[in-house]
Amino acid sequence: MSSSDSREADDAGAFPADDAVVEPDAPDDPWTQEVLIHLDKLQSKQRSPLQSVLMLVVTLVLFGAAQVVQQNAENLAWLVAVLLIHESGHFAGMKLFGYRDVRMFFLPFFGAAVSGRSSNVPGWQAGVVILLGPVPGIAVGAALGVVSLALGNESLRSTALLFACLNGFNLLPLMPLDGGRLLELTVFGRQRHLEALFQGTTGLLLALLGFAGGGWILGVAGLLMLIGSGHVLRISTLARQTLAAAGDGGQAAHDCERIPQAVARQILERVRDKFPQAKSAKAAAVLVRQVWDRMQVNPPGVAATLALLAVYSLSLVGMLVIGVALVIAGIGHGRVAPPSRDKQLLAQPQLDFADGHNTQQGTAF
DSSP, rough: HHHHHHHHHHHHTOGGGGGGGOOOSSOOHHHHHHHHHHHHHHHHHHHHHHHHHHHHHHOOOOOOOOTTTTHHHHHHHHHHHHHHHOOOOHHHHHHHOOOOEEEEETTTTEEEEEEEOOSSSSSHHHHHHHHHTHHHHHHHHHHHHHHHHHTHHHHHHHHHHHHHHHHHHHTTHHHHHSSHHHHHHHHHHGHHHHHHHHHHHHHHHHHHHHHHHTHHHHHHHHHHHHHHHHHHHHHHHHHHHHHHHGGGGOOTTTTTOOOHHHHHHHHHHHHHOOOOOSSSSSHHHHHHHHHHHHHHHOOOOOHHHHHHHHHHHHHHHHHHHHHHHHHHHHHHHTSOOOHHHHHHTTTTTTOOOOOOOSEEEEEEE
16 A cells, blocks of 8 residues: 555555454453454354254244234234245245244244344345345245135135235335345445435335334334434444455455454444444444454345346336235235234234344244
């Protein structure tokens, strides 16, 4: 790096590139050592298969108990089936692309989620993981819809409509739904200000949609997204600055499980400046991990982006066609209003907290 380049990096708040690869001569201060210990614990977490199964079972029971006051047994069973098929798609995608510590669990009053860890995930893989949730669900809805129309089975038609609408809802271009996550990955996440603006705007829209429709879950989630947009901007800014300083050292190998110590120290110095309220070592370690995860986000290339957006658009259109056809079929059979299952379940769509990169990927319908 030339002297002029070095000055430009310093003006941008970035450390010289050499700092990214040379260990400091002086020993770490006690607080830094404590942060690195907490960071090591965060990176070392690994649940056994038995723990993952127990978590799924226990959270499923809690989810059912939370929903039983609003749903009868049949409606609840179909809701769980939709969630399981949706989350199984995310789960399979994470397993296929080498995510670690992948597990599925339910969230009472929210739905279900899948989480996993990985580093430096190719953008097209992250996009596929996102789409593997709603797209199979819409396909199942289409197949059930065709069968229901052929047989004239009203119960099957209602189930098909449930699959199509709940998975279609997840494709809306709002964070934290799958559709919003995909647009963030392919379009808005390429520029940190656009990313924060997108999250803030969709958070506001989600809050208005939720509170106007009487859905407090949607409203609260939207408010959290709106409030957190400033945090997203700061994390993205720190990630950009650290990448500029670290160069190739800021990108981990796909199977890398730990942040390089030199890079972790650089991130921590920036966290100290930008997040003075993070007094505890544990909170600082979490912020360091968030910045590192953001550094590993790789938007897909042009061809992959176009392909992902094409699948996304076709899925949305397909959902609308299926939904309209099934509703018209219901009216044609004397159903001037949706069946009770449709009214009870579609009145309370749940949220999707999908993240196709390093943290959590899931759906809370």
